[in-house]
Amino acid sequence: MLGRAVGVLDAFAGAEGPELSLTELADRADLPLTTTHRLAGQLVNERLLERLPSGRFRIGPHVQELVSLTPRDLTPEDVAHPYLQDLADVTGQPVQLVVLDGGESVTVDRADGQVPSRAPTRAPAHASCGGLVLLAHAPAALVDAVLESGQFERRWDAAPGVTERVRTAIEVARRQGHLELRSKQTGTVSVAAPVIVGADGPVAAVAISGAPHSERSLAPAVLTTARSIARAMGAPATGPIAVVR
Incomplete structure (x- = not known):
């Protein structure tokens, strides 16, 4: 029965x-x-x-x-969307939540101030600001595999020294706790910061892509959003704060 x-x-x-x-x-x-x-x-x-x-x-x-009543671990997607939407509303720019899957970055949630979409999209991890931030905390073997592949696309051209430019971006993200990439050609800036809940590294990254080039950095707002998502997932309210440089 x-x-x-x-x-x-x-x-x-x-x-x-x-x-x-x-x-x-x-x-x-x-x-x-x-x-x-x-x-x-x-x-x-x-x-x-x-x-x-x-x-x-x-x-x-x-x-x-x-x-x-069923115990389960929260995922970034469970809690992130209201924070992504707030950031999109404040900045007027599209915001993404990105996770790392091997050598690919997967956008698992987004908010653009218009019609939100949660259909996952994939791209090479090196091809986005959010992916580079996650690579900054990834195992060295994975980072080496990405750099040694030589298959750089989208943001990176095939000019000499491209591998070193990607390596430098990853190192900057690791050192600063966030990454800000500006394009002189298109007049845009992309900013990303990791969502760090525990000692095992980031569970995701918050990224703004294609924002207009301006003197006012969006890094503080992106960092605040990333920390808010982390706290919603159970991270301590106080802890190390990445420095904005």
Whole structure:
């Protein structure tokens, strides 16, 4: 009986919407309609399902209460978006949350002051300010592999000395605790800072890309956002603060 009840709840997994009719529940749970009706009634009594005035069903509030009791580690994506949106609103510039996956940087959340999107996008780690900040804290073997690949694109051209320029950017990010890259050709600036929760290095980076070139540095705002996300993930309220140079 318990297995059948779980099957009724599982019927909502992969459904097109949050509500299902009794017939849809029976079909998706592969149960007779009378059995489904009896089980659904019991689940409603336990607040595991909720019966709507239309007669349709949706997951009940007690399921959400039980889920909230499940211990799990927070990820940057769980908490970051309001802080990214605040930074985008204040600066008027697109803001990204970036994580490192091998030699690639993955944008897992973004806010641009218009339509937010959380569809992950990938790029070589060296090709973005956020990726370079994360490489600054990555294992030396990974950094060496990126530098030795010689496959530099987007921000970096194929001119002589490009490997040293990428290496220097990584070292600056490691030393300063953030990175600010300015382009004289396009008149733009990109700024990124790491989100550091514990002693194992950053879990993500906050980055503003393509902001207009100005005398006022955006680094303090980006650093503040990164620290706010870290605190929301459980980092101490006080601790080492990266120096803005």
